[in-house]
Amino acid sequence: MSEASARKLGDDLLRPLLRTSWRFYALVAFLGSIVLTGLCTWAYQVYNGFGITGINNPIFWAFYITNFVFWIGISHAGTLISAILRLVNAGWRRPVTRCAEVITVFALMIGALFPIIHLGRPWLFFWLIPYPSNRQIWPNFRSPLVWDFFAINTYLTGSVLFLVLPMIPDFALVRDKATGVRQKVYAALALGWQGTPKQWHRLESAMSIMAIAIIPVAVSVHTIVSFDFSMAPVPMWHSTMFGPYFVAGAIFSGIAGLIVAMAALRKFLHLEEYLHPVHFQNLGKLLLLMSLLWSYFVFAERLTIWYGNESSEVAVLNVTQKGSFAPLYWTMVVCNFVVPFFIMSIKRLRTIAGCVIASFCVLIGMWLERFLIVVPSLGHKYLPYAWGTYRPRPVEIIITMSTFAAMTLLYTLFSKFVPIISIWEMKAGEHPSPALFPAATREHALGETHA
Amino acid sequence: MPHKWGMAVDLDRCTGCGACVTACHAENNIPTVGPAQAARGRAMHWLRVERYWEGDFPDVRLTFRPVMCQHCDAAPCEPVCPTYASHHTDEGLNAQVYNRCIGTRYCANACPYSVRFFDFFNPQWPKPLHLQLNPDVSVREVGVMEKCTFCVQRIRAVEIDAKAEKRELKDGDVKPACVQGCSARALVFGDLNDPESEVSRLSRSPRGSKLLEDVGTLPKVTYLERQTQV
């Protein structure tokens, strides 16, 4: 790699860290105020009692659990995708991995808040944590909620490591460029990175191990989240396919989230030279694949229930397909299947804009999918006398919106303090050595844009 | 052998009068939530009398079915509870330990009978309605799950008395409030481990069946079907 292009790369990717415009402050203030509103709303809910939500007697879970599953699903964007891409040595992954991995960490953090937000007595949330209480009572290890605790924490720990390890060389780079306090902070973060072959070798081994280890963890996380539902004898929850169905849905929504995030970064951080249309196209193809897989699951699920004609399940099926939830259901089908299918399978439409539109639809559709898994079933369990329906209340809507703001805020702040594209990996892509890292294919060579 | 408490509901005796519903409120300090909350699906009835219409006028029929916690031997509400607030006792009761409950509401989703009720707010008894509260039953605070306990306080009281008097419990000694209040004698409570008890006898009746038997919850409430004119 030439000196010049290396410098340009460093300049481009470090620019956001070293220069701050008023727009950044405005954005942070805006997002921050929404997040603050969400926090106040939560405090209000805790103070006034859970009753100010729209939850009611048959429908004990609704928006918050929908958000929980949704955000944990989004978290599959990053670590899982980047691990897979790393393992298959997909060269085009280089500019993508970090912005993907960050999504995982933040989405997990937000998702993991929801089980606490939705508690009737959130001040006692620590009773979910496995420790022997003063009366030697452990949590109940048979409860899927306790499995969630382990799964999410394992995934979060793994994902943070997976994100942070390859950041070390970049921290060293900032350390070397920055001055003052910044230099001190990044020096600490760089953990004494000198770029010695031994260090490179260790980093690479660690990343290979992590990439392998994180995949089953990621798969298990959403499987376990699906177990929150499928372990309960609730019509249309109690399903053997929920594990793979949830994982597929998670990856599906994760890719959509990643595409949207990348498009935003590309536009706002002026990374057009790094995030190319081909990146979007490739992710778009993946999105199409997942859309088809997701649709297959939905079809298989609905067909067996319809054909099996078990009355309690048919009641749920009917209310979603043609009853009061039908508008939401068919919106979901359009968002998750019709739109992505048409945009992604027509090459001419598979542009960045096309990918973003499809991804937005998928995000909406997947949120609806989670809602439609949670609510109609709870409203139509076995005894029709106890059926009910659900309307969200302002608290739930505000808290839901504020988590989207929180995600954006965290992402903005992250890209402010950490190079959002891994500089050294980009450089490595330009360079045949060190040997463990494959060279970029021609079409991904730095600085060239491709249609 | 420990007791195994169970109930039999004779649907041929039950008239749907609802006395059991109010009796349960009176005994168990169940809050009244008021019209606004009731309209939002927050009314609490540990025991409800389900009614279902069959047919159309004039060949129309109505059936009643009192449904309370079935104290399932394989209770889906128990394993899912992360804090053991919902758990099984030695005497076969599905116990609900309010102080352990953190309000995940998972148990209520898992219960196929939809008999678990959540305290959406702190209960209110404008004075002096608080004087009606039964001191033997704890008042539940906001954020916890509650449900029929088979009037465990009455079971314990009778057990303690019997122990103090050094005698065995007799069939019929324990009467939960709903059983006590039912003038049609549709509800019978007792020890299923005593093959001679009335509840055991009724549970073996050919008219008997369990609610949602195929869900596999092994309920301890037996419903004796309503008969038709011979």
Next chain:
Amino acid sequence: MDRRDFIKLTAVTGTSATLASCGNSEHQLIRFVPDEDLVPGVAEWKPGVCPLCAAGCGLSVRVMEADVETVRNGQAGVVKMGVAKKLEGQAGHPISQGGLCARGQAAIQVTYHPDRLAHPLKRSGARGAGELKEVTWDEAIAELVGHLDALAAAQDQKSLAFLTRPRRGRRLALAAEFLNRFGAPAPVPFELFGEEVLRRANAISFGHEQLPTFDLARSRFVIAFGADFLGTWNSPVAQNAAYGAMRQGRPGQRGAFVQVESRMSLTGANADQWVPVKPGTDGVLALGLAHVMLSNKLRPADAAGRAGAAIDGWSGGLADYTPARVEQVTGVSAKRVDRLARELVELGPAVAMIGGAPLAHTNGLFHALAVNALNGLLGAVGQPGGVFFTPGFQPSVPGPQVPSPQALQNLSAKVLLVDDVNPVFGAPKAWKVREALAKIPFIASFSSFLDETSSLADLILPDHSFLESWVDSTPESGALEAVTTVAGPVMKPLYQTRATADVLIEVAGKLKSPIALPWKTAEEVAKSQPPAPSPQSPPAARSPERLALRKYSEPVFDGDAAQYPFHFLPYMSQQFGDGSTAHLPWLQEMPDPLTSAMWSSWVEINPQTAERLEIAQGDLVDITSPHGVVRAPAMIFPGVAPDVIAMPVGQGHETFTRYASNRGVNPIGILAPATDAETGALAWAATRVKIARAGGGNGSLIMFAGEMREHPHEHETR
């Protein structure tokens, strides 16, 4: 220790100091020495009587110690005292037999109601404006005595009137004695769902002016005409107990049961056969059954005895009541009439019942007599499994029990005393009770609550609750043996209230010319036995015209059938009865057994009718009679005839505590002032109405149940 001798023991200085520092000096906590030796946490059981209906169920009251905020000798404080915790049916009581109805279970809230009146009140603003000021008992009694003395001084003792609920036990006997000795007319009873027609019919048919008791436990076949005997009618707890035994109390023998009515009641829901009939034609069906029995010689005509003799055409085998004609009049198919008649005879012992709506028509007495005759023919009178009359029953006040518009409107009284009755709510608007009361210069009420009637009073002398005073009851039905229940107070009064009996005795003694009453205290009144029943003379001798033969006359409905196409059927609510228990929150929130509605009013409409009129569940509907209009949400109700519109009574109070005020509507308001032709009793089922959708739902229909069918999709696809 007398409760008036409480000594103030200690001011809990720590507490009062803290509270005082919050600026709440009037909240200083005074602890009074408890005057009972209850062991904390240990329950005692004391007997009582449920006051909420005439059935007179015996109670077992669980009493435990509690801290009660109260006022003693004008000093607010806290006392540990025994308080009622739970009401249960008294085991072994001949009526309640250990059980209670939902209302009885909730009766405890009468005592602990947050809006109970705690002390005497005197009107200070315009009448009915709700401006009342607290007065002492001495002032209140002096005021009442003053008004009575004024009447006496003017030699106008006849202008004292006493309005009450009928059959109020010995306390009503006291009132009657008081009035009698004062020189005033006898108490005027008021009851919306009175059973005067049936009492009269029983006097004519059987010589007992009394409600019947049924030996259901030994019946094999029961046919009930309109009587909601498992829900609200007569003695529901005793009848539920007997019903359970009839169904499953005899191994291998299950009693069968047919209900005849035009709107499925709780009782109808339990029937093996539910037979809808056209309103006001029940007696025709009964006689049709008799016709089949007579013409097929299944039973001899003379079996009916004097009950049969009261029916025109009986001796001729009821030629007018062939199954074909019965089908024409009642809408019940001739085949069914024939089959039912045969079942009644074959599956005996059989018994017939009548009550409620069939008797609330202009031809009500005819129906009652017809069913009585049917019972005679079935041999059910006084026989195991049949109909009985509780021996020894004496109404506490003799004389008319019929609440008539005349009696209420012509209260030309100058002083009116109102005891435990609310005719302003419970009488049809057309009776103009409110207007009649407005003309009375002085009204005193003994009510514990401000309701539509007591809020018109000039003076309120609140009674103790039934748990705080001596109570007694001698129900007229419900048991095969004579029952009198007397119980003392189970707890000390919570407030500055006084037993009405004590107040009347005190007033009697304080009059310028004192009245000597045979009792000194409320306790003596409750404990005193009614005078031994005089040997009953045969009614024929008393009033020969009662034996005049009864011929079926078409029921007359108020309102033109073309303009008002629907029969209007208000019915007694399982929770609220006639509305007098609408203030109890447990009952407001108890799901109605048939509809699951809570805290609501509703109007029941047949699904086809609703579809035709494009009315959906919860839509607001205007129900218009010639006498007014009410607006209520629609309840699609498969168990009501397409030409009948039914509404529960009980809601729609203007003033009746925080729980019942301005909640729902009162269907009584639009009733026609029609009466049964012979007894003068209100024919509350004789009004016609029209209905129209008035708009979408406004959320006022609150239901507990989600679905009304167990397999909703199967019903849809049928």
